[in-house]
Amino acid sequence: MFNEGEWSAFLSRELDSTVHVRFGRARQRVLEASHKPSLIGGASVLNVRLSSFFSEAPEEVRAAVAHWLRVGRRARKSAALLDAWIETAVEQLPPAANRRISICPLGDHHDLTPIALELKGHPTHLPELDSLPAVTWGRRTRTRARRSLQLGCYIAADDLIRVHPVLDQNWVPEWFLRYVLFHELLHAALPSERGSTGRAVHHGQVFKRWEQNYPEYSRAVKWLDRNLPKLLRTSHRLSDRSRPAPQKTAAVQLEPAVRRRPAARAPSSPKPSPGWLFPFLN
Numbered sequence: 001m002f003n004e005g006e007w008s009a010f011l012s013r014e015l016d017s018t019v020h021v022r023f024g025r026a027r028q029r030v031l032e033a034s035h036k037p038s039l040i041g042g043a044s045v046l047n048v049r050l051s052s053f054f055s056e057a058p059e060e061v062r063a064a065v066a067h068w069l070r071v072g073r074r075a076r077k078s079a080a081l082l083d084a085w086i087e088t089a090v091e092q093l094p095p096a097a098n099r100r101i102s103i104c105p106l107g108d109h110h111d112l113t114p115i116a117l118e119l120k121g122h123p124t125h126l127p128e129l130d131s132l133p134a135v136t137w138g139r140r141t142r143t144r145a146r147r148s149l150q151l152g153c154y155i156a157a158d159d160l161i162r163v164h165p166v167l168d169q170n171w172v173p174e175w176f177l178r179y180v181l182f183h184e185l186l187h188a189a190l191p192s193e194r195g196s197t198g199r200a201v202h203h204g205q206v207f208k209r210w211e212q213n214y215p216e217y218s219r220a221v222k223w224l225d226r227n228l229p230k231l232l233r234t235s236h237r238l239s240d241r242s243r244p245a246p247q248k249t250a251a252v253q254l255e256p257a258v259r260r261r262p263a264a265r266a267p268s269s270p271k272p273s274p275g276w277l278f279p280f281l282n
Ligand SMILES: [Zn+2]
Pocket: 183, 187, 202, 203, 275, 276, 277, 278, 279
């Protein structure tokens, strides 16, 4: 255990300035730092907010935090080490008790459950899964026109697959939807591979081999290629007319699966990225 006081003392010593560390419960922005100007004209204080699981951080992770705070985005090795450690730590967190995720697999035009069940029972398509992840349509929200779409994602921490509601339209063929679910189930079945720097690689060699083995893979790629403009056009017209008010899903967001590097002095942080990403779109 390394408590707030020990962290504060450690970072103050390492950075040779006053650092205040507070633990929080964040799962997304797990490491944030901001400078607070001193009121009496002295040196500014660096406020650092860490998720409480940093109390378990081993020595090399503590050193990486210090290095990253000192050097910023040039601390590539430290950032990679932090990313990898945070990702594992977040995966091991127990589900937050007060977090509600609404599960709604039955859409207006497509029901995700039977498709997922059918895939699970198909060992030549998919490595064996102990259990089927929860499967749900994402919330329909009115958004501005987009240039990219995240059609599906697998959130390991919740063992949840979320599919973009733009695919719940009558002109979207069921076999394409099956492909999207297959892709996300493959994430559930295969652990993320590690790249040379220790970063997670979501679409590694093994993943790609399985994916390209899927009988409708090239058909799906072609279909998406042809229909992407229409999907983009229709995505921002979706509204939540037929559904109950969406429940809050605190920690889970649909967002581009771009892993952010910690930025120097900025209040952004290394974000754990759930194992997802639709292959053609990002
Ligand atoms: Zn993916």
